[in-house]
Amino acid sequence: MDNFNYHRPSKPADAAKAMKKAKDGKFMSGGMTLLPTMKQGLASPTDIIDLGGLKNSGVTAAAAKVVVKAGTVHADVASDKGVKKAIPALAKLASGIGDPHVRNRGTIGGSIANNDPAADYPAAVVGLGATVQTSARKIPGDKFFTGMFETALKSDEIVSAVEFPVPKRAAYVKFPNPASRYAMVGVMVAELKDGSVRVAVTGAGPKVFRVPEMEKALQAKFSADAIAGIQVKAKGLNSDIHASPEYRAHLVNVLARRAVAAAK
Amino acid sequence: MSDTGIGARVKRKEDHRFITGKGQYTDDINLKDQTYAYFVRSPYAHATIKSIKIPKWKPEDGVVGVFTGDHVAEDKIGGLICGWMIHSKDGSPMKAGPHPILAQGKVRYVGDHVAVVVAESKEQAKAAAARINVSYGELPHVVDAAKAAKSAAQIHDVAPNNTVFEWSLGDKTATDAAFSRAHHVTKLDIVNNRLIPNAMEPRAAIGSWDAGNDHYTLYTTSQNPHVARLVISAFHGLAPEHKLRVIAPDVGGGFGSKIFIYAEEVVCVWASKRIGGRPIKWTAERTESFLADAHGRDHVTHAELAMDAQGRILGLKCHTIAGMGAYLSTFASCVPTYLYATLLSGQYAIPAIYAEVDAVYTNTAPVDAYRGAGRPEATYVVERIVETAAREMKIDPAEFRRRNFVKSFPHQTPVIMTYDAGDYDASLEKALEIADYRGFAQRKAAAAKKGKLRGIGFANYIEACGIAPSAAVGSLGAGVGLWESAEVRVNPVGTVEILTGSHSHGQGHETTFAQLVSDRLGVDINTVSIVHGDTDKVQFGMGTYGSRSGAVGMTAIAKALDKVEAKAKKVAAHVMEAAEGDIEFKNGTFSVKGTDKKMAFGEVALAAYVAHKFPTSEIEPGLKESAFHDPTNFTFPAGCHICEVEIDRDTGVTEIVNWTAVDDFGTVINPMIVEGQVHGGITQGVGQALTEGCVYDPDSGQLITGSYMDYCMPRASDVPSFKLDFTETKCPSNPLGMKGCGEAGAIAAPAAVMNAVTDALGVRDLPMPASPHTVWKALHATKMAAE
Structure with a gap:
């Protein structure tokens, strides 16, 4: 790991200022991706701006929405009684991220800002129709994830919270990569209170995506049978030694059906 | 049996040090x-x-x-x-x-x-x-062993076509003759996947x-x-x-690496x-x-098995390409030859065997011994093809094996080995009972109702370990002898230090070796310490691999203990003023036959060092003896493992739902440690079968599985609670009757798993690791063919 300048601002404005001044700065929340990447020499920022000093963590769960502050670690989302009651699918998703170390350091803000194509949270943000609150504005979940490791965030913009509307029912089902346990495919299915249905898939493609055909079919009839025949196209999906695009496409269907069956 | 002697479930003495972080590993030393x-x-x-x-x-x-x-x-x-x-x-x-x-x-x-x-x-x-x-x-480079001989890459000037050797074992003429008489021939192409050890x-x-x-x-x-x-x-x-x-x-x-x-x-x-x-x-x-680190396995094999009309095996032919990596590691050449082809008879009386092994260089890390070293590869060939033959001939796989078992001992195979003792029927029958083989059809039907494919697979493995007789390995090309040394130092107060040439790196020698001493000298196990791993302390030793520390290392200790007892008897005889022949030694006490005179072991030790009461011109002071032990044969642990799997049709995920292992390790010193070895060995073998596989990119030659992000080690959740049992035939080539247990699980497991997986899927073969993706592809291909 190369040397870097370390900053720990206590106000978002100071964090943005430090970023502007840095030659090649990086915001760090839990550091669960950034630090291993730096250790491997794959990233070598001149400045680390540690957002831990913002002390921006905590969950508020109400009847209509759940707000998770950006610095909240996965373990806190997973164990929060309010989340478990309001959106059990979100608590379950958080409980399956990484390992206990990651869950107790990694944060929702860090996860979505990094936008790893195999991360779990993007499926929740898109699948539950969440809104991302940043230091500057509100970004609809659908517009937040723009490409592989790319988001709508500006270089000095910081995620401050994610607002999840409480759905009628939802479930997240993940097929972990056998080695890394990242989502090889993860599917969030949610029926929102307005009756609309969302199906969001992570891990399978370069970034999280929705499956409109499934959403339409489920809106007509919310049952696993309704989507049994709907296959996503394999073309463009991720390919590695663990899964071909065809296998991933197949798993999207299997997991979506299982999520529908498990939705509550 | 005392509570710390041979056969006792003594908790490992070394574990307190390890689990409290007080071990001294090389990196801890500054x-x-x-x-x-x-x-x-x-x-x-x-x-x-x-x-x-x-x-x-x-x-x-x-x-x-x-x-x-x-x-x-x-x-x-x-x-x-x-x-x-x-x-x-x-x-x-x-x-x-x-x-x-x-x-x-x-x-x-x-x-x-x-x-x-x-x-x-x-x-x-x-x-x-x-x-x-x-x-x-x-x-130009080549990473695939099967392609190495015809590759444009010339890795070493001395080795045209990247070929290290083209070796053979067995009688080709006799084997061809056996095949010409065959009623049925089963052919199988299989790959023994390359593994990375990961200590x-x-x-x-x-x-x-x-x-x-x-x-x-x-x-x-x-x-x-x-x-x-x-x-x-x-x-x-x-x-x-x-x-x-x-x-x-x-x-x-270490696992060999x-x-x-x-x-x-x-x-x-x-x-x-x-x-x-x-x-x-x-x-x-x-x-x-x-x-x-030196990698393991990497074999590409074509095998053929010839049977008569009753399913009796007439002959086995096998051709293997063994990837050696870019250089020959320390013992690399013996792994795909004398540790492999010599075990191709398995547990079966096969009249004729002929094996050819071509060893090739590839532009990959060197390949050498890895837990089992050659024997997992041999067992995989034998047990996969035997299972396939039984299916093809529509004979129950257990019955097919039973018909072909070696039944009398000693048994000379056509591939060098002389099996000294065993009872393969006994382990099979016991395993069938524990696994409830009869109930399998019912369990399969119940699984089908849940949409799961259930399969069952056997591995009736044999291995040669406790390596081994120096003269034998020397005649086969080894540069060293494979005996072991021991020294028993009895201190004046009666505590005992055992210096051994074996080396413990997880095996628990500090416990099992002390159990032997406690058993033989009748002393408290806590008064015995085991010294190993330092060339300044231990005079010489050949180390620990090939499941040899019990059969070879402990036998050397036993011989030195015999000498200690003999000398202590002499000392005791003088001190108690009795004839040496009248001294009896039992439970740590020397006594004079027919009298109430007696001395504790510690008292005799002190007397030996004080040296007041015996003629030092005849008996040297002190109590310290050493021994070297070179066995007369390899040992032949064998057993029957039965694996049952359920496969999720939708995802291709294989779950191991039952595992029965009945092993014959001869004398068992500490059943708890032996069970631990079996658990670990099976899990490692399950890793090979279901999760692990070293992948080099053929285009770039880069190691794709270069971290745990891509190299998938088995996890606790990948294995069931094992049902273990033992049968026992004593090993005749060492006085303790021990055979060795360190590698058995890793030798048996891959074949058991893959026999079960192929049974569930109804396919002849599937490459290891049978990952969900691989299994799904097989399911998908079957579905496509059906449509």
């Missing part, structure tokens, strides 16, 4: 003025080294020295050796290419060691290494040179420190043996003199373990 090494490694699979540019260092860089192949050549330091000579069918010796400790002009795999940086800190060494500019000229503790070394005495010390993660000293002394020419001390302290797992002598440790001890005697420490990063 010497005065220590420096740190970091290796510059090849990023290419095959390339010439055009130039190495070393920058001008500033004091803040902390660089103490940088060394390359030129320095090695300058000091005439010999290359790494392969200590087992194999001759090809045409009589020519194997083609061993040079294996310098730092590359000289050429690199042959990604991770090959090019240069070493020695610096004041690990970070400085690593940072400096990144600034060394090596210019490479890329050459929990990465390799590490500290080399130091003492200028005052011109003496070297090497701390290293070795399974056999004396062999390391011998090789470093005799072949690298670094120092004569009396000027080199090798210490292998606590070692955190720490048997070998590696470049890094030799470099550390050599370069220490180059920098004036400051110690040099190197600890592998996990990435280096993946790249540069």
Whole structure:
């Protein structure tokens, strides 16, 4: 790991200022991706701006929405009684991220800002129709994830919270990569209170995506049978030694059906 | 049986140290003025080294020295050796290419060691290494063993077609004749997937040179420190043996990968003199373990089995291509030959066997012994083809095996081995009962109702271990003898120190060896300590691998204990003024037959050292004896493992739902430790079958599975709660009747799993690892064919 300048601002404005001044700065929340990447020499920022000093963590769960502050670690989302009651699918998703170390350091803000194509949270943000609150504005979940490791965030913009509307029912089902346990495919299915249905898939493609055909079919009839025949196209999906695009496409269907069956 | 003697479930004495973090591993040791090494490694699979540019260092860089192949050549330091000579069918010796400790002009795999940086800190060494500019000229490469002989890559000048040897074993004419009489021939093409060992503790070394005495010390993660000293002394020419001390302290797992002598440790001890005697420490990063530890397996095999109309095996033919990697590692050549083809008879009376093995170089990390070493590969061939033959002939696989078992002993196979004792029916029958084989059809039907495919698979393995008779291995090409040594030092107060040439790196010798002593001398197990892993303490030893520490190492201890008892009886006779023949020794007490005179073991020990009451002209003072033991045969553990799986049709996920293992290890010293060995071995074998597989990219030659992000180790959740049991036939070639248990699980498991998976899927074969993706592809192909 190369040397870097370390900053720990206590106000978002100071964090943005430090970023502007840095030659090649990086915001760090839990550091669960950034630090291993730096250790491997794959990233070598001149400045680390540690957002831990913002002390921006905590969950508020109400009847209509759940707000998770950006610095909240996965373990806190997973164990929060309010989340478990309001959106059990979100608590379950958080409980399956990484390992206990990651869950107790990694944060929702860090996860979505990094936008790893195999991360779990993007499926929740898109699948539950969440809104991302940043230091500057509100970004609809659908517009937040723009490409592989790319988001709508500006270089000095910081995620401050994610607002999840409480759905009628939802479930997240993940097929972990056998080695890394990242989502090889993860599917969030949610029926929102307005009756609309969302199906969001992570891990399978370069970034999280929705499956409109499934959403339409489920809106007509919310049952696993309704989507049994709907296959996503394999073309463009991720390919590695663990899964071909065809296998991933197949798993999207299997997991979506299982999520529908498990939705509550 | 006493509560700490042979057969007792004694809790491991060493575990308190380990689980409280008080172990002393090589990386825990820090010497005065220590420096740190970091290796510059090849990023290419095959390339010439055009130039190495070393920058001008500033004091803040902390660089103490940088060394390359030129320095090695300058000091005439010999290359790494392969200590087992194999001759090809045409009589020519194997083609061993040079294996310098730092590359000289050429690199042959990604991770090959090019240069070493020695610096004041690990970070400085690593940072400096990144600034060394090596210019490479890329050459054609090959990573696939099956393609090596016809590849454009020429890896070693001495080995045309990248062929190390073309070896054979058995009688071709007799085997062809057997096939000509066959009613049915089963043919199978199978791959034994390449594995990366992944010991929990990465390799590490500290080399130091003492200028005052011109003496070297090497701390290293070795399974056999004396062999390391011998090789470093005799072949690298670094120092004569009396000027080199090798210490292998606590070692955190080896699985074979720490048997070998590696470049890094030799470099550390050599370069220490180059920098004036400051110690040099190197600890592998996990990435280096993946790249540069010796890998395992990597066989591509075509096998054929001939049967008569009743399903009796007439003959076995087999052709194997064995990938050796880019260089021949220390014992690499014996693994796909004498540790493999000699076991191709399995548990069966096969009249004729003929095996051909072509060993080839590839641009990959060297391949050598890995838990089981040759025997898992042999068992995989035999048990997969036997299962396939039974299915083809529509004979129940248990019955097919039963018909072909070796039933009388000793049994001479057509491939060298003489099986000394066993009862294969007994382990099969017991396993069938425990596994409820009869109830399988019902369980399969119940699984089908849940949408699951259920399959059952057997592995009736045999292995040869406790290696072994020196004369036998010598006649087969080994460069060393494979006996073991022991020394029993009884202290004046009656406590006992056992010095052994075996080495414990997870096996629990501190407990099991002490159990033997407690059993034989009747002393408290806590008064016995086991000393191993230091060439200055233990005179010589051959180390631990091939499940040999019990059968060979403990037998040496038993022989030394016999001598201690004999001498103690002499001392006791004098002290108690009785005839030596009247002295009886039982439960730690020497007594005079027919009298109430008696002395405790400790009292006799003290008497031996005080030496007041016996003629020292006849009996030397003290109580210390040593012994060397060279067995008369290998040992032949065998058993029956039955695996049941359920496969999720939708996802291709295989779940192991039942596992029965009935093993015959002869005498069991500590059932708890033996069960642990079986659990670990099976899990490692399940890893090979379902999750693990080393993948090099054919286009770039890069190691794709270079971290745990892609190399999938088995997890606790991948295995069920095992049902273990034992049968026992005593091993006749050692007085304790022990056979060895360290590798059995890893030998049996892959075949059991794959027989179950192919049974569930109704396919002939499936490549390992049978990952969800691989299984899904098979399911998908079947579905496509049906539509």
